[in-house]
Amino acid sequence: MYIYDSEGRGLGLSEAAKKAEMLFYKLLENRSIAGDKALGYLLFIYVGSHPGGEAVCESVNRGEKMIPIIESYMDSLPKSGLEPNLKKIQTNDPTYLARLALKRIKNGESCQYH
16 A cells, blocks of 8 residues: 555555565565465455566466466355456456466466566
8 A cells, every 4th residue: 555645745655565565576486386376366366457467477477387276266266146247347357367367378478577
């Protein structure tokens, strides 16, 4: 979360946001099975457009081993019957990043991020 003063001037990231960012980048470096599973799960959680893109990119770079992990999470998402019409509202689709990663992995793509 970005912090603002009473005049609306940006003061920077909160300590919690700094810690979350640090942990996110540590996860991207974690190549263990637990790291793969955590990364696959993260594709279903909105973490911001830039980190979300980095999570997709890292999933793509980890390759085919990510396919069963991502698909297992996709298959276990709860269905309430109240989901939006995902064909019309792509940005609200909680599977969008996961589907994007799967498509790119299956196409044999690689990816670079900063």
